[in-house]
Amino acid sequence: MKKYLKPGVFILSSIPFLIISYKIFLNKLGPEPVKEITHFTGEWTLIFICLTLSMSPLKRFTKLTVWISFRRTLGLFVFFYATLHLLTYVGLDYRFSWSPILDDVVKKKYIFIGFAAWLLLLPLAITSSQKMVLLLKNNWKKLHRLIYLIAIFGSLHYIWLSKTIFFRPLVYLIIILVLLALRIKIKNRNINYG
């Protein structure tokens, strides 16, 4: 039973990708398809960030270690959807015309912070293998705490691009803050326990 869990998580995590591919090739994205793809991949990146951050609190509350074994897969899907999101913007929307893109990165704070978040994801994706964990030892853990910063950047990216309604982006920010706050508690307890 247990050996099917990880492949199961992988298959479930690919479903959004299959949905968007299906919609692209059967032209089911409505009047502004590029915007749809951008929003879809962006939102799924945030959802996977939340899922990744949920694993260690879940382990704590359920006292099951199995959750931790999903973390790497979920984390790599964060990178996968974030990269699709970035490629949609850079390639599909702006056709790799670098001058307007650079202009956006410099002038628009939501693009700046979104791009920064993707850059911060790079070292995490590169060092995701078991080999790297062994190689980097304690530094690996420190490095991978970058996900906390990436999560906050991601939710700010969503808030800053919204026109007037902040409801949905605020929900993500709140979830992320709660998930981060749960960690502070864990730490404090560890300190109390010595």
Add this chain to the structure above:
Amino acid sequence: MKKFKYSEITPEEIYKNRRSFIKSIGLGASSLAISTIPFSNKSFANDRDKLTSYKDITTYNNYYEFGTSKSDPYRNSQIFKTTPWEISIEGEVEKPIKLSMEEISEMFVSEERIYRLRCVEGWSMVIPWMGFSLSELLSKVNPTNKAKFVEFESVYDPAQMKGQRYPVLNWPYNEGLRIDEAMHPLTTVVTGLYGKKLPNQNGAPFRIFIPWKYGFKSAKAIVKIKFVENMPTSSWMWASPREYGFYSNVNPNVDHPRWSQATERIIGEGVWAPRVKTLMFNGYGDEVASLYTGMDLKKYF
């Protein structure tokens, strides 16, 4: 006046054939690669003037009174009551008047007016409106010499307009024009589209359309037109003065703080179509540029 007739526009059939030809070259990456070659972009050049489909025009709307998502106005406006409807023209005028929609449609003859709509969010449509120049209506009242601006107030009816139950904008929706902009022949009172009665989600029964300005300037479901001495503060200026100016002329050289205005996406063009360059005054510069001679359009955005 820059108008084009149905016959000058690429017919839907030819257009579809062209599209399927492009598709037949190969889906996905290959057509993406083709459209990045500058020459092949020419195949898209005419699409700029092609009429947007009735479906897209009537199901993809920004009309926050009926909800903030693009599909909300179509969904939530079908039971909206547009009769009886009265428009009051008042303020700095010698003789204020009130006109019913019936009186208005008897007094003025609507004609087909095909204009490009450019939304501040960076997309555009080409819409065959039915309507007449606002100046014809405004000439029925004599403005006093104090009148410098015209303010438009939309209906406030939270019982029927779901979106107005939330403080998304300061309701009722408010817009304004300088008097010479309001009197310009391109400034249109819209009564219909595609030869049909104006659908509720597009601003029925009485909306205006100003083709050289971003879409939000063209207020919908108007009940009051007021001549005033001072520049009115529009709903969007209230919401974010840094992002939305009073003039809001389409201008590829002045960016919105959150998105570039240099290019736009044409609605209905499909996923592989590239952005097109946005034109100064949305392509109506010959007609309207003279309204702004000597003005710094970066400052008065």
